[in-house]
Amino acid sequence: xxxxxxxxxxxxxxxxxxxxxxxxxxxxxxxxxxxxxxxxxxxxxxxxxxxxxxxxxxxxxxxxxxxxxxxxxxxxxxxxxxxxxxxxxxxxxxxxxxxxxxxxxxxxxxxxxxxxxxxxxxxxxxxxxxxxxxxxxxxxxxxxxxxxxxxxxxxxxxxxxxxxxxxxxxxxxxxxxxxxxxxxxxxxxxxxxxxxxxxxxxxxxxxxxxxxxxxxxxxxxxxxxxxxxxxxxxxxxxxxxxxxxxxxxxxxxxxxxxxxxxxxxxxxxxxxxxxxxxxxxxxxxxxxxxxxxxxxxxxxxxxxxxxxxxxxxxxxxxxxxxxxxxxxxxxxxxxxxxxxxxxxxxxxxxxxxxxxxxxxxxxxxxxxxxxxxxxxxxxxxxxxxxxxxxxxxxxxxxxxxxxxxxxxxxxxxxxxxxxxxxxxxxxxxxxxxxxxxxxxxxxxxxxxxxxxxxxxxxxxxxxxxxxxxxxxxxxxxxxxxxxxxxxxxxxxxxxxxxxxxxxxxxxxxxxxxxxxxxxxxxxxxxxxxxxxxxxxxxxxxxxxxxxxxxxxxxxxx
Numbered sequence: 001x002x003x004x005x006x007x008x009x010x011x012x013x014x015x016x017x018x019x020x021x022x023x024x025x026x027x028x029x030x031x032x033x034x035x036x037x038x039x040x041x042x043x044x045x046x047x048x049x050x051x052x053x054x055x056x057x058x059x060x061x062x063x064x065x066x067x068x069x070x071x072x073x074x075x076x077x078x079x080x081x082x083x084x085x086x087x088x089x090x091x092x093x094x095x096x097x098x099x100x101x102x103x104x105x106x107x108x109x110x111x112x113x114x115x116x117x118x119x120x121x122x123x124x125x126x127x128x129x130x131x132x133x134x135x136x137x138x139x140x141x142x143x144x145x146x147x148x149x150x151x152x153x154x155x156x157x158x159x160x161x162x163x164x165x166x167x168x169x170x171x172x173x174x175x176x177x178x179x180x181x182x183x184x185x186x187x188x189x190x191x192x193x194x195x196x197x198x199x200x201x202x203x204x205x206x207x208x209x210x211x212x213x214x215x216x217x218x219x220x221x222x223x224x225x226x227x228x229x230x231x232x233x234x235x236x237x238x239x240x241x242x243x244x245x246x247x248x249x250x251x252x253x254x255x256x257x258x259x260x261x262x263x264x265x266x267x268x269x270x271x272x273x274x275x276x277x278x279x280x281x282x283x284x285x286x287x288x289x290x291x292x293x294x295x296x297x298x299x300x301x302x303x304x305x306x307x308x309x310x311x312x313x314x315x316x317x318x319x320x321x322x323x324x325x326x327x328x329x330x331x332x333x334x335x336x337x338x339x340x341x342x343x344x345x346x347x348x349x350x351x352x353x354x355x356x357x358x359x360x361x362x363x364x365x366x367x368x369x370x371x372x373x374x375x376x377x378x379x380x381x382x383x384x385x386x387x388x389x390x391x392x393x394x395x396x397x398x399x400x401x402x403x404x405x406x407x408x409x410x411x412x413x414x415x416x417x418x419x420x421x422x423x424x425x426x427x428x429x430x431x432x433x434x435x436x437x438x439x440x441x442x443x444x445x446x447x448x449x450x451x452x453x454x455x456x457x458x459x460x461x462x463x464x465x466x467x468x469x470x471x472x473x474x475x476x477x478x479x480x481x482x483x484x485x486x487x488x489x490x491x492x493x494x495x496x497x498x499x500x501x502x503x504x505x506x507x508x509x510x511x512x513x514x515x516x517x518x519x520x521x522x523x524x525x526x527x528x529x530x531x532x533x534x535x536x537x538x539x540x541x542x543x544x545x546x547x548x549x550x551x552x553x554x555x556x557x
Contacts, residue, residue: 030075030076031066031068031073031074031075032073032074032075032076032079033071033072033073033074034051034054034055034058034072034074035051037051037054037074037079038050038051038053038054040076040079041053041054041079041083044079044080044083045083054074055072056105057082058072058074060105060110061110062082062087062110063078063079063082064078087109090109091104091107091109094107094531094542097542098529098531098542098543098544099529101529102529102530102531102544103528103529103530103531104531106134106137106528106530106531106547107530107531107532107533108131108133108134109533111131111133113534115133116131116132116133116534118132118388119385119386119388119389119392120170120195120385120386120388120389121165121167121170121195122381122385123191123194123195123328123332123382123385124165124191124328124331124332124335125332125335125346126164126165126188126191126448127346127443127448128164128436128438128439128442128443128445129164129165129167129436130167130436130505131167132167132170132171134505134530134547135167135168135171135172135434136171136174136175138151138152138434138501138503138547138549139151139152139158139168139171139172139175139177139434140152140175141153141154141175151431151432151501151503152175152177152431152432152501153431154175154176154177154394155176155177155178155396156177156178156428156431156432157177157178157179157180157421157424157425157428157429157430157431158172158177158178158179158180158430158431158432158433158434159179159180159181159182159410159430159432159433159434159435159492159495159496160179160180160181160182160433160434160435161181161182161405161433161435161437161488161489161491161492162182162183162405162435162436162437162438162488163181163182163183163188163189163192163400163435164183164188164192164436164445165188165191165192165195166181166188166191166192166193166195166196166400168181168434168435169181169192169195169196169398169399169400170192170195170196170389170398172396172398172434173196173392173393173394173396173398174392174393174394175394176394176396177396178396178397178398178421178424179396179397179398180398180399180400180401180410180414180421180430181398181399181400181401182400182401182402182403182405182408182410183400183401183402183403183405184402184403184404184405184445184461184464184465185402185445185446185449185461186402186453186458186459186460186461187331187446187449187452187453187456187458188400188445188449189400189401189402190324190327190328190452190458191328192400193324193399193400194321194324194325194327194328195389196398196399196400197321197324197325198321198393199321199322199325199386200322201383201386201387201390203320203322204322204325204326204382204383204386205383207317207322207323207326208326208329208379208383210313211310211313211314211326211330211375211379212372212375212376212379214309214310214312214313215306215309215310215371215372215375216372218305218306218309220302220305220306221302221305221306221309221370221372223281224281224302224305224369224370225370225372227277227278227281227369228369228370230277231274231277231366231369232366234273235270235355235364235366238266238270238364239363239364242266243263243266243362243363243364245362245363248362248363249362252362263357263364264357266357266364267355267356267357267364270355270364271354271355274354274355274366275354292454292455293454294450294451294454295307295334295451295454295455297351298338298339298340298348298351298451299334299337299338299339300337300339300353300367300368300369302369302370303337303368303369303370303371306370306371306372307330307333307334307337307371307455310330310333310371310375311330311455314326314327314330325382325386327456328382329375329378329379329382330375330455331449331451331452331455331456332374332378333371333374333375333378334371334451334452334455335451336368336374336378337368337371337374338451339351339352339353339367339368340352341356341358341360341365342358342360342361342365343358343359343360352367353367354366354367355367397418397420397421399417399418401413401414401417404461404464405488405491405492406484406487406488406491407487407491408491410491410492410495411425411426411494411495425495428497429495429496429497429498429500430492430495430496430497430500431496431497431500431501432496432500432501432502432503433489433492433496433500433501433502433503433504434503435503435504435505436504436505436506437466437467437485437488437504437506438465438466438467438468439467439506439507440467440473440477440478440481440510440512441467441468441469441471441472441473441477442467442469443468443469444462444465444468444469444470445465445468446460446461446462446465447462447469447470466480466481466484466485466488467480467481467484473510478510478512481512482512482515482516482519485512485516485520486516486519486520489502489516489517489520489522490520490521493520493521493552496552498552499551500551500552501525501549501550501551502522502548502549502550502551503547503548503549503550504517504547504548504550505530505545505546505547506545506546506548507543507544507545507546508545508546513546513548517548517550518553521552521553522550522551522552522553523550523551523552523553523554524548524549524550525549525550525551526549527546527547527548527549528546528547528549529544529545529546530544530545530546530547531543531544532544532545
């Protein structure tokens with residue numbers, strides 16, 4: 001007979017995988033079952049710790065666990081270590097600021113950034129998307145300590161009427177669910193359908209190499225890359241000498257130097273040298289080559305020349321999934337090549353045309369002169385992510401429809417794209433919705449990808465967005481927003497089966513969703529309050545969002 005230990009071992013410094021029978025009684029005397037552990041933790045912390053709380057710690061590997069005759073056993077030493085840990089203190093701090101009703105298990109703080117941006121989810125940046133783990137929690141058919149019910153089963157159909165960059169659809173594929181998305185934005189649909197497309201990695205790699213060769217052999221690219229190497233080499237020497245890490249940051253923290261005065265002095269000296277080098281090149285080479293207002297403003301002329309060469313090569317390929325993937329790689333490349341400070345990539349302010357002191361990196365940085373290194377980085381990253389996702393794909397159907405979910409005949413569009421799926425919708429109905437609608441006055445979804453719309457001459461439908469940043473968040477904007485979301489949910493309801501589960505993720509700071517849900521013929525089954533730990537652009541502060549679990553309203557007679 002053995003006690004079998006979990007991922008982390010319990011006993012002593014040299015921890016072992018099992019405890020055998022001769023010592024089992026002695027070992028068991030020091031271990032607690034889950035009820036005993038909850039009582040111990042309640043007494044130790046002075047706060048109520050339920051058995052479900054302990055099960056949560058076990059399930060998400062927050063604490064080592066042993067199993068004996070089917071029971072989970074815990075060591076008080078490990079419990080004490082957890083309840084004095086940074087993770088526990090962070091949870092308590094958020095609950096103190098945002099309320100005790102916070103559903104901390106939905107923070108998914110046990111996951112690293114690489115896990116919350118896994119495989120194709122980071123093929124292209126997108127503001128305002130939720131993490132795949134949140135989608136998995138509600139779509140996955142496996143129960144856990146907190147989710148009492150199973151809402152979806154493999155083979156069910158899920159709808160996302162605000163598909164965005166396709167997180168719901170990608171995770172539905174991974175979990176064996178069919179799914180359909182709708183989005184007003186042409187580029188959002190392009191991102192989503194590229195993520196879901198089946199590409200030949202060999203063919204894509206070959207096409208990537210051809211595009212890279214065209215960029216590399218372009219006359220402007222060769223000239224500017226030679227210059228860029230000289231400038232970058234000299235800048236590295238300057239940064240090593242005057243902005244060494246971590247000594248420079250330490251001097252700032254200790255008040256030994258004035259950061260602004262010190263950096264301004266060295267930026268001015270380097271800029272004088274930089275402009276002299278640049279003037280010799282741009283006397284003959286300075287020109288804008290892309291006939292596009294945004295790109296002319298935000299891309300250096302040398303980058304424009306490379307991008308122009310790349311896009312000509314891409315558009316000459318036959319229409320195929322691999323060509324669409326190249327478009328996504330180029331768009332991601334262009335985004336990173338915009339002439340902005342490193343701290344302002346998500347929100348642009350003014351074009352940067354000279355070296356500057358970067359408060360993000362504590363050193364002098366310069367404008368980007370070539371796109372080649374970013375094309376290489378993102379093309380290789382894309383191949384890696386597609387390969388990872390290919391090992392997880394299921395034989396299910398997912399696609400995103402471009403259109404306005406308020407008025408779109410969704411069933412007709414499904415029938416055109418996937419007749420067999422349409423028949424399944426007709427017979428069974430859609431099992432539910434998993435979506436995150438836009439928030440009121442937060443993001444202009446078309447404008448965040450303005451470079452892509454110009455690059456590929458895609459139609460913009462900014463005026464059809466619900467709750468755009470440009471419309472503000474006043475009473476008129478809120479009224480329009482409520483009407484818009486109600487119309488979307490009402491339009492979708494005709495496709496849902498009677499028992500459909502609807503999950504809506506939103507920051508409802510104006511308390512609009514009780515009215516929206518009621519007017520849509522739905523009722524709230526449960527409302528989760530989820531802490532958001534990592535926000536876009538490094539925004540600090542304590543923040544939560546709501547997940548409304550809704551069903552069709554029942555009328556009692």
